[in-house]
Amino acid sequence: MRHPSPHPPVISGDGGHVAYQDAKAQDVFVGDRTGATAADPVEGPSRAATLVQLSDNGCKVVYLSGSDTYVHDVRSGTAQPVPNVRGVAIDPTGRYPLYAPDDPSGPSLVLRDLRTGTDETVSNQPASAGTDAVSADGRDVVFQSGADDIVPGDTNGKAGLFVRTFH
Template identity: 75%
Template sequence: MRAALSAAVAACAVTVVPPAAASAGTTAGAGVAGARGAGVERISVATDGTQADDDSGGASITHDGRRIVFSSSAKNLTADATTGGVRVFLRDQRTRQTQRMGNLAPLQPPVISGDGAYLGYAHQWMDNVRIRQYQVSTGRTASLDCSAYTCDQPSLSADGRYTAHVIRSIRQPSFGQRIEVQDWNNGSRNETVAVLDHTQPSRPSISGDGRHVAYQDGRTKDVLVWDQADGTTSDPIEGPSKEATLVQLSDDGSKVVYLSGSDTYVHDMSSGTAQLVPNVRGVAIDPTGRYLLYAPHDTNGPSLTLRDLQTGTDETVSNQPASAGTDAVSAEGRDVVFQSTADDIVPGDTNGKSDVFVRGFY
């Protein structure tokens, strides 16, 4: 096992590509520059404001709500989005521009660093899977090449320096799965700072400073938190008496959201206590750990709701059928990005496709 693990670590290498290798395709988006505030807006629109011609989804948002990254098979979002197939797009809400990030098909929803400087996603390369990371300002790319090993399910630190991801062997099923933490060191060279040896882990969730990584041991159904400062791993945060499924670690590392049975729990790392949110499925938590996005199990009410964990008050994100992923809430719960096939969220939605929306609360 130790030999196999060492081989996996040695196989991972970063290849830096010149900025020209990343296709930007920046075009002006619809709307008024800098427009923000309460209400809902469709993000997956063409450069002239017309609706996308195919499905869009899998979105995440930066801490300040300015940038949203999502995947789409639409051909009319940017002038260079004509090759077909699913691609990754970046929407800048301040400049109202949409940018295509390369010409690779994402295997999972793309993720963006909290400051909006970097984004990353897993893609197929020959017979394995790599993680491609983009620097938004320059288009410079770096690829995590895992050779005979598959690397996917990335989670980025706030500045994009650290990536936590899953690594597994294609040719050695007995190898199982591991969580690896990579230091990209601004994209120029890389260093593997940790390989967490647990069987069948879920998608990891890394804190903003890269110090903590929450992940799930898929075999034991335990949620654990690793601390880079001293290299230690916590006991199962849900305790010994129940199984748990990881949702997300807050960016400040203070809260861990997990599911157990039909309920959601928000674990406080400093006190070791958990706040129960009964009969709902937690979806995401904002970077400060105060606002929880959840989906009620009761289908008669809203499909997505944002709760202030301090006051216990709720805000409806969507009354229509909708879904969202982790990294869907900006800081202090100001914005929530989600996807829906509903045609009555905004006026003029007649494409019959899944669209990406952002709900602003103030």
């Protein structure tokens, strides 16, 4: 019997896959809705993991394990590590994960292109984002920040909502 997780199960945008976490075993599972649920956790049997997000097409799942974030490719069964970061979100295609580096002296949010391995700084100021923060093409990221110097002349002293666009 699987044990409920504090992270709710998620369904892919196309409705074909589900991802869920077994809280007691600290494992993440992905299955397709035809009933072919993975017998083994995506992170392997000897590691604990926390589910972050499933891509819209159900092909990629982002999870945290230890101090690292991983993007697991469901089709190939392989995972790309993004060391020393906390995964926040992934775009609907599964190509662009958004993460928060563990280094407090660096940027607070970074967008990675898994295909090229390049990173784009989303915010150098303290910022946060949710699981649906990255657009379908990975060009736009929405985030929130209380920093007063993201936009020149910002003097209202309140947290703001921002969208960073990459070309």
